[in-house]
Amino acid sequence: MAAASLSQFFPRLRGNIRLIESAEIGTVGVGEATIPPIIEFLRTLGFDEDEVVRRTQATFKLGIEFKDWTRPGHSFIHPFGPIGFPRRGVPFTAYWRMRRESGAAGPLEEYSLAAVASRQKKFMRPIRRPDSPLETITYALHLDAGLFAAYLRTHAENRGVIRTEGKVRDVALKPENGFIESITLESGERIEADLYIDCTGFRGLLIEGALKTGYEDWTRWLPCDRAVAVACRRNGPLSSHTRATARDVGWQWRIPLQHRVGNGYVYSSQFMKDDEAQDVLLSGLEGPALRDPLRLRFTTGRRRLCWNKNCVAVGLSAGFLEPLESTGIHLIQRGIFLLLVFFPDRRFQQVDIDRFNRQFAFDYEGARDFLIAHYALTERPGEFWQHCRATEMPDSLKERLELFRSHCRILRDDREIFTVQGWHAILSGQNVRCDGYDPMADSLSGEQAQQALDEARRVIANCAASMPSHEDFIAQHCAAPPS
DSSP states (O other): OHHHHHHHHHHHHTOOOEEEEOTTSOOOOOOOBOOTHHHHHHHHTTOOHHHHHHHTTOEEEOEEEEESSSSTTOEEEEESSOOSOOBTTBOHHHHHHHHHHTTOSOOGGGGOHHHHHHHTTBOOOOOOOTTSGGGSOOOEEEOOHHHHHHHHHHHHHHTTOEEEEOOEEEEEEOTTTOOEEEEEETTSOEEEOSOEEEOOGGGOTTTTTTTOOOEEEOTTTSOOOEEEEEEEOOOSSOOSSEEEEEOSSSEEEEEEOSSOEEEEEEEOTTTOOHHHHHHHHHHTOSSOBSSOOEEEEOOOEEESOSEETTEEEOGGGTEEOOGGGOOHHHHHHHHHHHHHHTOOOTTOOHHHHHHHHHHHHHHHHHHHHHHHHHHHTOOOOSHHHHHHHHSOOOHHHHHHHHHHHHHSOOOOOTTOSSOHHHHHHHHHHTTOOOSSOOGGGGGSOHHHHHHHHHHHHHHHHHHHHTSOBHHHHHHHHTOOOOO
16 A cells, blocks of 8 residues: 555655565454445545456445344444534434434434445445535445455556565664664665655564564553454345444444455454464354464554654554454554655654654544444343453543533544544443533424424435445446455
8 A cells, every 4th residue: 555655646756666565474364344445545546436346356334233233133224424404404313313212213223324235235425416425425345355456466567566475574763863874685685765655564673673662552542452263155135234243242343245254253362272262253254264263462552653753554553453443454554644644755854754653643533433332331130341441541542432421522632543433433332411502403303303303304215215235336346356
């Protein structure tokens, strides 16, 4: 992703890009779900979306279903895009909450086209239809990460990126300022550069191994530190959402692709053994496993600095948040975007580096708080979930929840990853109570508010009914060749 993105701009900067990677080093390759900004990434690189979908065996994603999450037997969806419609300047969630308190409003997802369509396994791209929810359809992709990487590599090489097969043996620093001077490959080749982008995964070979940057461990808030993943054959219609199913310890993902289903179990080694977790995963597959399970160990957190001297960490070398809300690929994309915003010259001005680090830390911490809320607000029984509820929250999350519980308001910075609608979906889906509703809702009479709710639900239902099935849409526009 970094090489493909930089190659788009470097012809004008007269720079050279050298990509060093080794086929002998495995990739994690399980982060197959994305969030909507991935579509803008594809467009920025000039990709044909249908071609990307075909080449990566991708499907479309309208949101995430949380099954058995709030409590066993319960399900809710975090949908992408708008929920409901404002009425006379009053936010939808304000008058929805007012009517919900009196039992006159349905669950929040009934007023979201993405949620209703995904329940029905439907999908279409937005179309021009003024004042219709069909114009605001918001979506992401499920894709085969390995195929996506190969697609990006070809694109980057076609644009002049020089790829070298090899492993890094040594990193040399400049004695006068501690900047990276060169890297030496196992072949003996020594390579010098002005800027180094560390994509070496959890090891952080440059950012940590050479520069000793340090790492913030967030395990106290997000205790899951293991995952086991496996692909299986798909059985049944093609769903248009990711599914996260809560288990006694942690949760299990299901990601539908055209040629298979990605499955994984995220858990805490403090509460479950590795073999037990693998048995739980394999016993719940919908079809035969297509390979042996892959086991992963991780420490949730981030580098203290993701840009240190002349090295920028991207991906797992920058930090790791478990895949509960599909932030992995997005945070790669976000790091690349910020690098382009603050791209240096050879002076490496510290003010640019500091602003990059503050913004990227803000992105990670905002996503972290969103994930913590999923664990801290559940009603599920069991030792693991009780532990999550008993853990002290970060102050930033505590304040957000206190504001919400006051009048059901979500206040957010425009730079945050997750939307107001996303926060409302998670908090209402997990049955978080408020002391009252936003007083702005009282500018509508009960009859006016109810009429607006009924109209929104009717419009959403009609729009969903007009959409094709997810399977039919892919078959018509972007089906991959049989694998």
